Amino acid sequence: MVNSNRLWSRIHELSSIGQTPDNGVTRFSYTDVEHEANEQVKKYMEEAGLEVTFDAVGNVIGTLPGSKDLPAILLGSHLDTVPNGGKFDGSLGVLTAIEVVQSLQEQNIHLNHPVKVIAFKDEEGSRFGFGMIGSLAVAGNLQKEDLQRKDANGVSLHDAMIKQGYSPENILEARMDDVKLYLELHIEQGKVLEKENVPVGVVTGIAGPLWLKFSLIGQAEHAGATPMNQRKDPLVAASLIISETEKLAKKYENAVATVGTISLAPGGVNVIPGSVEFTIDIRDVKEELRDQLEKEIKDYAATITAEREIDLSIEDLQRVAPVLCSNEIQNTIKESIADQGYPVISLPSGAGHDGMQFKDRFPVGMIFVRSQHGISHNPQEFTTKEDAKAGAETMLKTVCKLDKE
Missing domain, CATH: 3.40.630.10 (Zn peptidases)
Structure with missing residues (x-):
């Protein structure tokens, strides 16, 4: 006892x-x-x-x-x-x-x-x-x-x-x-x-947890003087990727995907962000399914950022089987x-x-x-x-x- x-x-x-x-x-x-x-x-x-x-x-x-x-x-x-x-x-x-x-x-x-x-x-x-x-x-x-x-x-x-x-x-x-x-x-x-x-x-x-860091670089400009159709706003692109991540994860029985951190610069109320970083934590008990979800998220991110002329880089922070x-x-x-x-x-x-x-x-x-x-x-x-x-x-x-x- x-x-x-x-x-x-x-x-x-x-x-x-x-x-x-x-x-x-x-x-x-x-x-x-x-x-x-x-x-x-x-x-x-x-x-x-x-x-x-x-x-x-x-x-x-x-x-x-x-x-x-x-x-x-x-x-x-x-x-x-x-x-x-x-x-x-x-x-x-x-x-x-x-x-x-x-x-x-x-x-x-x-x-x-x-x-x-x-x-x-x-x-x-x-x-x-x-x-x-x-x-x-x-x-x-x-x-x-x-x-x-x-x-x-x-x-x-x-x-x-x-x-x-x-x-x-x-x-x-x-x-x-x-x-x-x-x-x-x-x-x-x-x-x-x-x-x-x-x-x-x-x-x-x-x-197995897979941690990714997404870095998006656009163009910081004046919030009042830049027309909507001329912007390269990485935060909008990031929001679309984050929203799609949730939709993609829900297609899998046991997979989960979570955006746990996000930061932007320069961070002024009247400034279009110039850069955004966020992390995604992806998990599944089956490695092949986790990796398939990862690919779908990355493919979507590449498409969205290309359409909006945003530079994208993705870094592996942790990949555990x-x-x-x-x-x-x-x-x-x-x-x-x-x-x-x-x-x-x-x-x-x-x-x-x-x-x-x-x-x-x-x-x-x-x-x-x-x-x-x-x-x-x-x-x-x-x-x-x-x-x-x-x-x-x-x-x-x-x-x-x-x-x-």
Whole structure:
């Protein structure tokens, strides 16, 4: 049994770090606020009997030795948030993994495999425009050119790492090889489990996020002196592309496409914009369908901008392949859910998660817990104490079963 009171207390204690006026949480990567959260989680890990280290990119790693010389079971999630996000996204997964290990220790249950609990750096991508920095490093896929990406204030990822005391020159050392599997618990961030009235479910696969940045350059001119038929207005062209993106995405069963940021210049009330930039996030659990939607959006954008004499460039910010969860791990999670008397619900994840980076490295599994009203990335994000406990019990049982296999 897990200690649900301890887990619940830690969820709320951790959420006070980076708390916003309306009870949300803002913790961007490589900031003093996130550093404070890292130190708090390090304390929890040490209380659970874990040996704690920080790797070259700043992932917090707690290790519990196994009784045999075997590959490690890797558990974890992330601590960073979107702007004014919720207290459960990411953090619940890290804290649940710690609780599972601490409960095993307290109940004198010794595993054959070592367990590593990890709090990944920057899953959300809120600061530098691309996410999963920590899991990319663990997978061995973080590139040195990635370190030159800059935040809104012009600070590079490389320099941000240095400021927080990490070692970007040694990113290859963050790669993990001796791993049996990766298991993560996360809030669903949707309404499937709520609709089915069950607290916990098993994830079948993770939709791959594709992030694109569209840059449109027209001609900035006087808003009053330039006739409508003589304008090269990139904002109008952008609005047409954005509208068509929604229409195209709706043709697909599981695809989604979202414009999350937009900016224009020069930004005067009486000036026709000269340039516009916006991002589109495209996802589907099937890579070929996601890529087909991408092509349709790009083709439409090329047609509209050519007609309006607007210069168009499109940059890939992130392209992550969808990941199917291991059948073996799924079956074990199902058994652990059924052991508690709950109906077994299987569902895909539309949101991306750190486990996606391990597609070609080692098996991945995920447990979802119910999200109230499906709200996430929002201060109103909420999972009940009872549902958090059900998820933690499921992870505990699953880890014990997988350790024996």
